[in-house]
Amino acid sequence: MRSASPLPVLVGFDGSTAALSAVHHAAREAQRRGCSLRIVHAFGWPVILPPFHAPYDQHDQGPRSAMLDLLARTAHEVRADHPLVAVTTRLIDGSPGGVLVDASGDAQLLVLGHRGLGGFAGLLVGSVATQATAHARCPVVVVRGNRPPEGAPIVLGTDGSPGANRAAEVAFAQAQLRDVELIVAHHQPAGSSSAFWATAGDAGALGAGTRHPDVKYRTEVVPGDSVAAALIDLAHRTAAGLLVVGTRGRGGFRGLVMGSTSRGLIEHASCPVLVVPAPRDVH
Numbered sequence: 001m002r003s004a005s006p007l008p009v010l011v012g013f014d015g016s017t018a019a020l021s022a023v024h025h026a027a028r029e030a031q032r033r034g035c036s037l038r039i040v041h042a043f044g045w046p047v048i049l050p051p052f053h054a055p056y057d058q059h060d061q062g063p064r065s066a067m068l069d070l071l072a073r074t075a076h077e078v079r080a081d082h083p084l085v086a087v088t089t090r091l092i093d094g095s096p097g098g099v100l101v102d103a104s105g106d107a108q109l110l111v112l113g114h115r116g117l118g119g120f121a122g123l124l125v126g127s128v129a130t131q132a133t134a135h136a137r138c139p140v141v142v143v144r145g146n147r148p149p150e151g152a153p154i155v156l157g158t159d160g161s162p163g164a165n166r167a168a169e170v171a172f173a174q175a176q177l178r179d180v181e182l183i184v185a186h187h188q189p190a191g192s193s194s195a196f197w198a199t200a201g202d203a204g205a206l207g208a209g210t211r212h213p214d215v216k217y218r219t220e221v222v223p224g225d226s227v228a229a230a231l232i233d234l235a236h237r238t239a240a241g242l243l244v245v246g247t248r249g250r251g252g253f254r255g256l257v258m259g260s261t262s263r264g265l266i267e268h269a270s271c272p273v274l275v276v277p278a279p280r281d282v283h
Contacts, residue, residue, distance in 0.1 A: 006035040008088075010107035010138075012100050013039050015070050018113030022143045023074060025272065026111035027082045029141070032177045035108065036086040039075060041067055042099035043091050067091060097131035104136040111141045114266065133266075134247065139170055139276045141242075142266045152241030152271070153181040157231045158205060163246030163278030168205050170276045171244040172212040180241065182217035185234055187227045228264030236270045244274045 011026035013019045023039060030037040043064060071089040078087050092099045104110045112132060133140050156171040158164040168184070175182040184205045209217060222230035235243045243265065265273050 006033065007106060007108040007138075008036040008038040009033065009109045009111065010038050010040060010100075010103055011111040012096065012113070013041050013071065013074065015041075015067070016113060018143070020074070020113075021147075022111045022113035022141075023078060024081070025141065025143045025147075026109075027078045027085055027087075029109055029111065030085045031082050033108065036088065037078065037082075038103075038107065039071060039078075039087065039089045040099065040103055041071060041089075041091050042096040043067065043093050044095060064091065100132050101135045101137070104132075104138045104140075107138050109139055109141060110136050111143060114142055114144045133275045136277065139274055141272050141274045143272045144266070145270045145272070148239070148241030148271055151180055153183055153238055154178070154242045154244060155183045155185055155231065155235045155238060155240045156205070157185050157187065157227070157243070157245045159186065161246070161278075163276070165207070165246075166278055167244050167246035167276040168208040169211070170274065172208040172215050172217070174242060174244070174274070175215045175217070176212050178241070182215055183234070183238060183240070184217055184219045185222050185231060186219065187230050188221045188223040189225070226264070228268070231265060232269050240271050242272050242274055243269050244276065247275060247277050 009026045009030040011019075011023050013023055026039075027037050068089075068091055071091065075087045075089050078085065090103075092103070100110060100112075110132065133142075154171055154175050156168060158168055171182055205217070205219070209215065220234065222234050224230040224233075231243060231245070234240075245265065
């Protein structure tokens with residue numbers, strides 16, 4: 001019997017520079033994973049035709065055709081750089097958040113740029129970011145900063161919760177795919193015992209490490225009042241290539257992707273941020 005093809009890597013695209021960086025990041029991920037790449041644009045008339053006082057005609061195919069042409073050119077560039085990756089494109093009518101969440105049900109990874117225009121304008125300062133990271137049916141990467149060098153380590157923020165343990169599995173798998181070191185970071189709230197927080201997430205990390213014996217990893221306690229600031233500082237100090245966190249946690253990581261912590265990570269980290277849904281969040 002012929003085995004099913006692996007799910008694709010999905011990337012949101014709007015023609016912006018940040019979105020193009022996300023496309024190339026997604027292509028590298030697809031090549032590592034041995035899967036296809038799907039480039040998706042969420043098309044919405046009121047958003048892509050400013051100023052708002054200008055009339056628009058929903059039967060005018062000009063903007064739609066222009067975006068389809070841009071999608072085709074972008075796919076051609078990706079194929080030239082990554083000839084082993086099968087690339088498809090889709091233009092879907094609807095709001096970016098809804099389109100991406102729906103499309104994520106048929107993907108193994110969703111990749112977004114940290115800034116956008118058109119349908120993705122203000123992506124990380126409004127409802128779209130919250131919707132994508134909180135409701136996507138697969139892990140979500142928000143691409144930030146310059147392209148990390150080959151061999152850059154991965155930082156995993158963990159606290160031993162089920163969501164963090166799932167993030168640990170993803171982080172170890174990423175470290176194995178990239179053949180890089182993994183740094184398992186435990187946040188230590190001000191005034192608490194470092195011994196407790198150093199072991200809080202060890203069970204999940206050790207379990208994932210057993211299943212990925214080739215991955216070299218070490219643990220580090222990152223003290224401070226802010227979880228986001230502690231992880232951002234660690235990622236910067238270690239020149240990390242990826243920062244991995246879960247969507248649910250306890251202690252310092254509770255409600256990670258629903259408030260200021262996730263916004264801080266996504267808007268200020270020096271590297272891409274990978275947000276992994278907790279088991280109960282996966283549909």
